[in-house]
Amino acid sequence: MTKAVIPAAGLGTRFLPATKATPKEMLPVVDTPAIQMVVEEAVNAGLPDILMITGRNKRPLEDHFDRNWELELTLEKKGDTERLEKVHRSTRLADVFYVRQGDPKGLGHAVACAADHVGRQPFAVLLGDDLIDERDPLLSRMIEVRRQHGGSVVALIEVDPESIHLYGCAAVDATAEDDVVRVHDLVEKPDPAEAPSNLAIIGRYVLDPAVFDVLASTEPGRGGEIQLTDALMTLAGMPADEGGGVHGVLFRGRRYDTGDRLDYLRTIVRLASERDDLGPDFTAWLREFVADLPQADG
Numbered sequence: 001m002t003k004a005v006i007p008a009a010g011l012g013t014r015f016l017p018a019t020k021a022t023p024k025e026m027l028p029v030v031d032t033p034a035i036q037m038v039v040e041e042a043v044n045a046g047l048p049d050i051l052m053i054t055g056r057n058k059r060p061l062e063d064h065f066d067r068n069w070e071l072e073l074t075l076e077k078k079g080d081t082e083r084l085e086k087v088h089r090s091t092r093l094a095d096v097f098y099v100r101q102g103d104p105k106g107l108g109h110a111v112a113c114a115a116d117h118v119g120r121q122p123f124a125v126l127l128g129d130d131l132i133d134e135r136d137p138l139l140s141r142m143i144e145v146r147r148q149h150g151g152s153v154v155a156l157i158e159v160d161p162e163s164i165h166l167y168g169c170a171a172v173d174a175t176a177e178d179d180v181v182r183v184h185d186l187v188e189k190p191d192p193a194e195a196p197s198n199l200a201i202i203g204r205y206v207l208d209p210a211v212f213d214v215l216a217s218t219e220p221g222r223g224g225e226i227q228l229t230d231a232l233m234t235l236a237g238m239p240a241d242e243g244g245g246v247h248g249v250l251f252r253g254r255r256y257d258t259g260d261r262l263d264y265l266r267t268i269v270r271l272a273s274e275r276d277d278l279g280p281d282f283t284a285w286l287r288e289f290v291a292d293l294p295q296a297d298g
Contacts, residue, residue, distance in 0.1 A: 004042035004124040007110040009055035009101040025128045045139040050096045051117045053110045065096045106225025112215040120209045127203025129259030136253025142206045151245030155204035167200035168229040183246040188229040210243025
């Protein structure tokens, strides 16, 4: 298993006007684009072959992972080796390939666009809105579970039952391992009163190549889009020797949702506070700033 797929064709409308001409995946988390952090996660899990599913106005993604000779030469002449190494890092991270989704037909359709590149081998899918802290190696654990059980693996978190309508939801059975469950049903954004659990799917998947055959025959679902959740539900009911079966890894680590403006700001504050080069000065200022804020009424 060497390949990871990163869907990156979304319009980023929640961050307009910043994303009018800049892909949302290039928004910085302190000083690193979110997309680079996702690629680093895949590489750290042993997946150096990256396919990005892009769309129009996503050229900056390609530029970021390409060489910038003029910038590199300028930094070399200045003797700025620290910044030069940061520039080199993004170009040396992985073998990055690109394919355009064309029509925005949903996450399932985006994954299906990777069929020719991936071939008949298992692969990971990482959504750029979910950042997983590098100290909590979720993806590596999911790959391990795939090796143990076969089939496909999804990442699950416990959420407030009233918030389950924002996610895909899993109905599960326990296994002998505390952090692993067997998924027997999936529902996309259910009504809280009808949700089978409070276990929400987040943006990490390890998929059997059988998913491509299932997606090819999956009809558009919620929102008129081809839902990956629907394909996974089909896989959950298929025999293991046909690539079926779905397990879930219960993730209890640090996750940052950068698809929401408020959570994006929280992410920047958290990660900046923990950095050796920024944290001490930033947190000192932050304490003073918060102390001077007017108290809210009530």
